[in-house]
Amino acid sequence: MRPLTAHIDLDALRHNYLQARRCAPEARAMAVLKANAYGHGAAACARALSDLAPAMAVACLEEGQALREEGIECPIVLLEGFFESSELDEIITGGYWSVLHTHWQVEALLERLTYWPQHRVTVLIKCDSGMHRLGFAPDEIQNLCQRLRAHAGIEQTLLMTHFATADAPDNALLTRQLDTINTLRTRLDLPGCFANSPATLSVPNARHDWVRPGVMLYGVNPLEPGHVLHDDIDRRLQPVMTLESRIIAVRELPAGEPIGYGARHVTRRPTRVGVVACGYGDGYDRHAREGTPVLVDGRRAGIAGRVSMDMLTVDLTELPEADIGSRVTLWGRDVSGATLSVSEVALWCDTIAYTLLTGVLPRVPRCYHRSDASNASMDARALP
Numbered sequence: 144m145r146p147l148t149a150h151i152d153l154d155a156l157r158h159n160y161l162q163a164r165r166c167a168p169e170a171r172a173m174a175v176l177k178a179n180a181y182g183h184g185a186a187a188c189a190r191a192l193s194d195l196a197p198a199m200a201v202a203c204l205e206e207g208q209a210l211r212e213e214g215i216e217c218p219i220v221l222l223e224g225f226f227e228s229s230e231l232d233e234i235i236t237g238g239y240w241s242v243l244h245t246h247w248q249v250e251a252l253l254e255r256l257t258y259w260p261q262h263r264v265t266v267l268i269k270c271d272s273g274m275h276r277l278g279f280a281p282d283e284i285q286n287l288c289q290r291l292r293a294h295a296g297i298e299q300t301l302l303m304t305h306f307a308t309a310d311a312p313d314n315a316l317l318t319r320q321l322d323t324i325n326t327l328r329t330r331l332d333l334p335g336c337f338a339n340s341p342a343t344l345s346v347p348n349a350r351h352d353w354v355r356p357g358v359m360l361y362g363v364n365p366l367e368p369g370h371v372l373h374d375d376i377d378r379r380l381q382p383v384m385t386l387e388s389r390i391i392a393v394r395e396l397p398a399g400e401p402i403g404y405g406a407r408h409v410t411r412r413p414t415r416v417g418v419v420a421c422g423y424g425d426g427y428d429r430h431a432r433e434g435t436p437v438l439v440d441g442r443r444a445g446i447a448g449r450v451s452m453d454m455l456t457v458d459l460t461e462l463p464e465a466d467i468g469s470r471v472t473l474w475g476r477d478v479s480g481a482t483l484s485v486s487e488v489a490l491w492c493d494t495i496a497y498t499l500l501t502g503v504l505p506r507v508p509r510c511y512h513r514s515d516a517s518n519a520s521m522d523a524r525a526l527p
């Protein structure tokens with residue numbers, strides 16, 4: 144078998160979920176599992192959290208249906224609501240909580256509820272408190288809420304918003320968003336659901352009734368370096384995905400020789416090059432710069448030359464013991480306990496950890512580990 148595997152540590156996932164709960168003990172925490180649980184495998188992650196999380200959140204009904212098919216029974220929040228009225232019958236009858244962010248959604252839902260007099264639904268009314276992506280203007284919320292509250296088919300209305308800059312240290316936009324949404328919440332006396340991971344971790348007056356941690360569940364510290372809590376949070380979260388492969392070939396090159404496509408790297412000294420079975424066809428970012436770190440049997444080495452579709456090349460000159468078969472950790476925690484954070488790799492690729500994790504492609508088998516299971520289970524099925 145090709146040695147590239149994404150090992151998924153479900154104990155770490157549970158640990159990180161409990162960290163989110165510890166941050167917001169008064170709130171309930173819905174586990175955000177959209178985009179195939181940020182690339183980790185939504186079904187396995189949902190099952191691993193099913194006894195802890197009172198609700199789960201996904202982007203759309205199709206992602207929710209995939210969880211229902213795995214036997215997930217808790218409320219499933221649709222973070223973008225629905226895209227067509229044809230989704231409504233299933234939303235109303237299937238235990239989904241829809242976000243409502245535009246007028247046509249409100250009208251379509253209230254209309255469709257008349258066909259289901261024995262069903263009541265919970266909705267999240269989304270306020271655009273300043274990010275200017277989805278949501279109603281703050282001054283539209285009161286009327287909408289009155290209509291929803293008056294409707295017999297609405298079980299519960301939560302007030303929702305999303306923050307643009309909760310990851311950055313004290314900043315004016317976050318203050319403005321908090322003022323807007325907290326004023327509205329108090330005035331309308333609605334349960335609030337505002338906090339993504341960075342707000343869950345660092346913004347006490349954003350937590351309220353429900354929090355929506357996503358990336359922190361997967362062990363990524365979402366706070367910017369410079370944030371007072373940054374180092375502390377780094378210690379409290381555990382990486383969930385370890386992307387691991389092996390060296391499949393080694394070359395000894397004299398100085399002055401090119402490596403790989405475009406000859407981007409030319410050796411400046413006699414160089415030992417290791418070829419690793421992992422490339423952009425697996426989701427590894429082709430933007431990785433010269434020197435992007437990997438761990439080879441737990442020790443750091445740097446990428447030399449462009450990432451290709453199925454392979455990448457690393458400079459092993461300082462690691463004479465590395466050879467064909469040596470274990471290569473692209474990110475995560477290797478068997479010796481050495482770690483390389485996906486956030487650090489992301490910096491070298493001019494991106495963020497979110498894109499690297501969600502970018503791991505279906506061709507990479509996920510291998511799930513959980514301490515109470517007698518064996519790790521292998522799940523190599525193509526994932527959505």
Ligand SMILES: *Cc1c(COP(=O)(O)O)cnc(C)c1O
Pocket residue numbers: 175177222305338339340341355356357358359365
């Ligand atoms: C993705 C998402 C989240 C989770 O965000 P993280 O930064 O990953 O914690 C929360 N709320 C909404 C609306 C989202 O789309």
